[in-house]
Amino acid sequence: MRYSWKVARISGIDIKIDSSWVVIFLLFTFSLSAYYFPQSFQASQRLHYWLLGIITSLLVFVSVLFHELAHSLMAIRQGEKVEDITLFILGGVARISDEPGTPQKEFVMALSGPVSSFFLAFIFIMISYLVAPFSKPFQVAAAYLGYINAILGGFNLLPGFPMDGGRVLRAIVWKATGDLKKATRAASMVGQGIAFFLIFAGVFQFFRGNLGGLWLALIGWFLHNASIQGYSQVLLKMSLQGLRASDLMSRNFQYVEADLPVESLVHDYVLRQRQRVFLVREGERLAGIVCLDDIKKYPRERWPELKVRDIMTPAEKLIYVTPYTSGDQVLERLATADVNQVPVIENGQVVGLICRNNLLQVMQLRAELGI
């Protein structure tokens, strides 16, 4: 289970912190306060190392946020919609609603992140020179922040999709060939190449006795997954182009009553009819939706006593689409709400259900027929 907390709202964008970020924050604070600062300057009390460590770690957080905000604000200026920014263990992700419409837009949006990081690096290094005559601790902290921002900018410029540099590369190939798919594949291949190189270099370093190599390998592994996932996401979106929810939904879905015991939902419906998802009715009203995942949350012993009502996703919490919602928006909704199915509603009536599976099936069919 992943948690994230909303901590602020800037220019209409929700800023969230993923729970994994707490780990990285503690790690940064600890390595600065217990090792880096004590090795770099003398403080009269240990507490000072820790205070400065916490402030510096918070500024690392602000730096990553600044980078993502640069992407987001540039995206908004280009007329895109930004959902939110989540800061997680290896940096941040700004969720921008659509794939950018033109290579030029992509180019400036991607480049704005690293440019903002280099800008911050420059500012922090200037600060470190300015405070040097007055305070060694602040000079060390500012220099460190300059260094971190330079790394943040430089690492993100690696030309592998979906990193910023990969997006820049994609925009260039896209502009040159006019083919977004080809461009994405090229940038994704370079991303995977870089990922393998990082993994290889990291493991090599590790066996030479350098523990930092593990970090490198881990980052390579993340990048590898991200570049494959990013590519298939683009493919999926493209193959859904021109399709609407009504083309994707399945029309045969079943209702169950809200006060049906979960035990009989499993035996009489799921097992007998081999369906994974049911609409829940209470009188004439749609009360919610129940799927296999809801059932699995509860141990078998409790199934006889529980009713469908107790385990379903209630109607108020459901996200809906209409038959006219475009295919890639459906995909976006599924991903944004992190659910596996959405009901399709027309005039207050459920007319169909779309599961992630439907999308994959449609994609497969279209690929087979060469559409």
Ligand SMILES: [Zn+2]
């Ligand atoms: Zn970036």
